[in-house]
Amino acid sequence: AQTVTQSQPEMSVQEAETVTLSCTYDTSESDYYLFWYKQPPSRQMILVIRQEAYKQQNATENRFSVNFQKAAKSFSLKISDSQLGDAAMYFCAYRSGGGGADGLTFGKGTHLIIQP
Amino acid sequence: NAGVTQTPKFQVLKTGQSMTLQCAQDMNHEYMSWYRQDPGMGLRLIHYSVGAGITDQGEVPNGYNVSRSTTEDFPLRLLSAAPSQTSVYFCASSYLTANYGYTFGSGTRLTVV
Numbered sequence: 001a002q003t004v005t006q007s008q009p010e011m012s013v014q015e016a017e018t019v020t021l022s023c024t025y026d027t028s029e030s031d032y033y034l035f036w037y038k039q040p041p042s043r044q045m046i047l048v049i050r051q052e053a054y055k056q057q058n059a060t061e062n063r064f065s066v067n068f069q070k071a072a073k074s075f076s077l078k079i080s081d082s083q084l085g086d087a088a089m090y091f092c093a094y095r096s097g098g099g100g101a102d103g104l105t106f107g108k109g110t111h112l113i114i115q116p
Numbered sequence: 117n118a119g120v121t122q123t124p125k126f127q128v129l130k131t132g133q134s135m136t137l138q139c140a141q142d143m144n145h146e147y148m149s150w151y152r153q154d155p156g157m158g159l160r161l162i163h164y165s166v167g168a169g170i171t172d173q174g175e176v177p178n179g180y181n182v183s184r185s186t187t188e189d190f191p192l193r194l195l196s197a198a199p200s201q202t203s204v205y206f207c208a209s210s211y212l213t214a215n216y217g218y219t220f221g222s223g224t225r226l227t228v229v
Contacts, residue, residue: 004158035217045206045220052215091158097215103149103174104208104218106158 006107023092031097039089122221129197137192139207148190152203
């Protein structure tokens with residue numbers, strides 16, 4: 001079974017600065033997908049960014065980018081120019097590439113605080 | 117453009133009562149699933165379905181039943197509520213192709229007293 005570990009229960013960053021959230025995972029599969037989800041106080045789960053394991057290029061979505069290190073099984077999220085609206089819980093998630101029926105495996109989350 | 121619709125948003129039950137959490141999606145997704153979210157635990161898979169008439173258990177299925185009679189609907193039934201089922205419940209759907217992330221409903225906060 002796969003596991004996802006987020007070692008930072010809470011992170012704090014000044015507005016407009018850059019922060020990196022860590023995620024490591026354990027799997028014996030070679031085909032899989034990784035995701036970062038944002039959960040603001042509204043409780044809604046919002047997909048931030050996704051990465052295919054077979055792609056070497058790191059995914060980028062506006063101010064959000066990942067550092068995907070497949071050999072190290074590491075998948076960190078970098079948020080540039082942090083904004084107050086970025087304050088939320090962030091969850092790293094893994095999905096097997098074998099048809100997708102196994103569901104998402106989530107880490108326990110990192111609570112991101114943005115200091116004005 | 118409804119996406120995934122969950123009802124109710126909040127619910128309080130007494131121990132031993134039964135209820136059904138509703139989930140509907142309008143994106144023609146084959147895959148639907150239920151998660152529960154507990155403090156410090158992330159989200160854990162309860163049950164899932166890969167199509168109408170097909171369901172299977174996830175990581176924490178005990179105390180819950182599901183059925184899928186249509187592509188759109190995937191209700192979650194609590195047969196006899198227990199305080200340990202106090203949680204936030206999310207329904208999520210996706211195409212079966214694994215490279216898609218899931219679309220989540222807005223969640224149901226359930227309290228069992």
